Amino acid sequence: MRQMKTKALSKQTRNNLVTYGIVIAAYIAVEILMRAGMVSSLLKGLLVPLCIYVILAVSLNLTVGILGELSLGHAGFMCVGAFAGAIFSKCTMNAIPVAGLRFFLALLIGAAFAALAGILVGIPVLRLKGDYLAIVTLAFGEIIKNVINIIFLGRDSRGFHISLKDAFDLGLEPEGEVIIKGPQGITGTPNDSTFLIGILLILVTLFIVLNLIHSRTGRAIMSIRDNRIAAESVGINVTKYKLLAFTVSASLAGVAGVLYAHNLSTLAAQPKNFGYNMSIMILVFVVLGGIGNIRGSIIAAVVLTLLPEMLRSLNDYRMLIYAVVLIAVMIFSWSPKCREFRERYGLKRLLGSKKGAKEEV
Amino acid sequence: MMGFISYLVNGISLGSVYALIALGYTMVYGIAKMLNFAHGDVIMIGSYVVFSTVSTMGLPPAAGILISVAVCTVLGVVIERIAYRPLRQASKLVVLITAIGVSYFLQNVALLIYGANTKSFTSVVTIPPLSLAGGALIISGETIVTILACIVIMIVLTLFIRHSKPGRAMLAVSEDGGAAQLMGVNVDGTIALTFAIGSALAAVAGVLLCSSYPSLTPYTGAMPGIKAFVAAVFGGIGSIPGAFIGGILLGIIEILGKAYISSQLADAIVFAVLIVVLLVKPTGILGRQIQEKV
Numbered sequence A: 001m002r003q004m005k006t007k008a009l010s011k012q013t014r015n016n017l018v019t020y021g022i023v024i025a026a027y028i029a030v031e032i033l034m035r036a037g038m039v040s041s042l043l044k045g046l047l048v049p050l051c052i053y054v055i056l057a058v059s060l061n062l063t064v065g066i067l068g069e070l071s072l073g074h075a076g077f078m079c080v081g082a083f084a085g086a087i088f089s090k091c092t093m094n095a096i097p098v099a100g101l102r103f104f105l106a107l108l109i110g111a112a113f114a115a116l117a118g119i120l121v122g123i124p125v126l127r128l129k130g131d132y133l134a135i136v137t138l139a140f141g142e143i144i145k146n147v148i149n150i151i152f153l154g155r156d157s158r159g160f161h162i163s164l165k166d167a168f169d170l171g172l173e174p175e176g177e178v179i180i181k182g183p184q185g186i187t188g189t190p191n192d193s194t195f196l197i198g199i200l201l202i203l204v205t206l207f208i209v210l211n212l213i214h215s216r217t218g219r220a221i222m223s224i225r226d227n228r229i230a231a232e233s234v235g236i237n238v239t240k241y242k243l244l245a246f247t248v249s250a251s252l253a254g255v256a257g258v259l260y261a262h263n264l265s266t267l268a269a270q271p272k273n274f275g276y277n278m279s280i281m282i283l284v285f286v287v288l289g290g291i292g293n294i295r296g297s298i299i300a301a302v303v304l305t306l307l308p309e310m311l312r313s314l315n316d317y318r319m320l321i322y323a324v325v326l327i328a329v330m331i332f333s334w335s336p337k338c339r340e341f342r343e344r345y346g347l348k349r350l351l352g353s354k355k356g357a358k359e360e361v
Numbered sequence B: 001m002m003g004f005i006s007y008l009v010n011g012i013s014l015g016s017v018y019a020l021i022a023l024g025y026t027m028v029y030g031i032a033k034m035l036n037f038a039h040g041d042v043i044m045i046g047s048y049v050v051f052s053t054v055s056t057m058g059l060p061p062a063a064g065i066l067i068s069v070a071v072c073t074v075l076g077v078v079i080e081r082i083a084y085r086p087l088r089q090a091s092k093l094v095v096l097i098t099a100i101g102v103s104y105f106l107q108n109v110a111l112l113i114y115g116a117n118t119k120s121f122t123s124v125v126t127i128p129p130l131s132l133a134g135g136a137l138i139i140s141g142e143t144i145v146t147i148l149a150c151i152v153i154m155i156v157l158t159l160f161i162r163h164s165k166p167g168r169a170m171l172a173v174s175e176d177g178g179a180a181q182l183m184g185v186n187v188d189g190t191i192a193l194t195f196a197i198g199s200a201l202a203a204v205a206g207v208l209l210c211s212s213y214p215s216l217t218p219y220t221g222a223m224p225g226i227k228a229f230v231a232a233v234f235g236g237i238g239s240i241p242g243a244f245i246g247g248i249l250l251g252i253i254e255i256l257g258k259a260y261i262s263s264q265l266a267d268a269i270v271f272a273v274l275i276v277v278l279l280v281k282p283t284g285i286l287g288r289q290i291q292e293k294v
Helices: A002-035 A041-066 A074-091 A099-125 A130-150 A195-213 A216-226 A228-233 A238-261 A276-289 A294-334 A336-345 A347-351 A353-360 B002-032 B039-056 B061-087 B092-114 B141-163 B165-175 B177-182 B187-212 B222-235 B240-260 B266-280
Strands: A152-156 A159-163 A177-181 B130-132 B137-139
Touching (some): A002 A195, A002 A294, A041 A195, A041 A276, A041 A294, A074 A130, A074 A177, A074 A238, A074 A276, A099 A238, A099 B266, A130 B266, A195 A238, A216 A228, A276 A294, A294 A336, A294 B061, A336 B061, B002 B039, B002 B137, B002 B165, B002 B222, B039 B061, B039 B187, B039 B222, B061 B092, B061 B187, B141 B165, B165 B177, B177 B187, B187 B222, B222 B240
Antiparallel strands (some): A152 A159
């Protein structure tokens, strides 16, 4: 009995280690290719965004796959993290000259603010169910984006000034500096994000999410997903665990946001980067990778980010192909007819006929 | 005061468009229990068809609108047949992602055919503006037509659903699909009909929207689509009168918010009101509370 338990545990640990291993192996492979000069500059520019998407996909999977609630506002939390981190970095550019330390603190601050936003949004939102919850998270994401677009923030010797009108309204002293310029956002954020930091953050994210899933808390969260009423009746505090999962997911999105902010010199909240389209794109990664499957999220995020770039030579047709692939994959993996077809002629059946034989008996 | 009334009328006009789009969302949701994210893009396709037939080919507007309605109806049925029907039994999320795929597909088809440049849409309405209160209040022809069209469509649709056989089949399927099938209702046919009606309404909404706001890009449909979706949820998704009320309210809130609070925050205000309504009434204004069984 005891032996069985350790064996079961080790299988889980092994599984986790494989996931970490894949990430590290991917890093080493890319580094070797880069040393050999086989990575195009286009691909080099994609490395940090890839890390950002992987973190976003893994963290959203915590809400969608493990908690079982559909969230369409993940980009909103990323937006909060990005702006909090960027403001911090910009304000302390002279005070903390060590880039590594400053970036580390920016990450913590971005995560903290995103977590705070997660709690504020989560308390009212998590009372709702299903599609209502989805539309309200979408609404919150859009509100966050819109509000950030009208904020002007400046700093001078008297401290910070906030205005909702324009930069002149701040009433800054001549040597004062405007930090957020409304729709133009923040310019001149230090470019601290690197591929190595991105990979390290992916590993940290995986560590947090995988350990959360396999802990007592994680089991409580999954029990809420599988049957809320049953979970409640065995004494699980549904609100607490829902909020916990939602907040962790939001704060990790904030980390991705900080990474995003420090990868670009200009940070502005536009529909393209922080709108619902972004949230939906991350959701596509999660669903295509397999709902609740962390490793699947990583692979789907990487493949679906690289696919349009690989198809770049096809110009205008690439997004069309992307759309067709998306629909085809969904139908192929979920339509009853296709499932039957796969069961009959699938690889598993052809390679290992043992299982099929067993079923026939 | 006249300013306020004028904003209110504009709000009702915009709300009428939202209501027409929201009807498509809410009917499909009520019957197929899915969020059809591609609905907004059907509007865009409908507008482009009118643009091609009226502005480029020079057909009369009425013919253009008829062709647009026909194209959208066929499009809606084809989308349902190819992309959604095979996934009838799959989880909601899978269908949602497929709908997003269809949305990308339609946007990129439009992008390939018409390019990314904004096309200026010539209004199909030729009614002169109505001048009231000695010229202090001017209501444009587009506004009048939009509001009238919405009212007529609502009445016809309600009569159709209440009193015709296919309409009652739609009610039955939305109540309980399995039981309806056992009673001999053709469920697949009914769902296809729902998509056809929803898409036809989307075409009409597209024409009206682009007559009032005459700039057309492949992404024109996305934001009104989302707003109409919000309107449907606002009124209680699955409820047809709810979509009407939700749409009109949303239009009024958006225009008044734009006029009196902040034009940049108008969208945020709309979404904030939605959140407040859902917190007080978690299934929308006219939504039915579903009892959870253990």
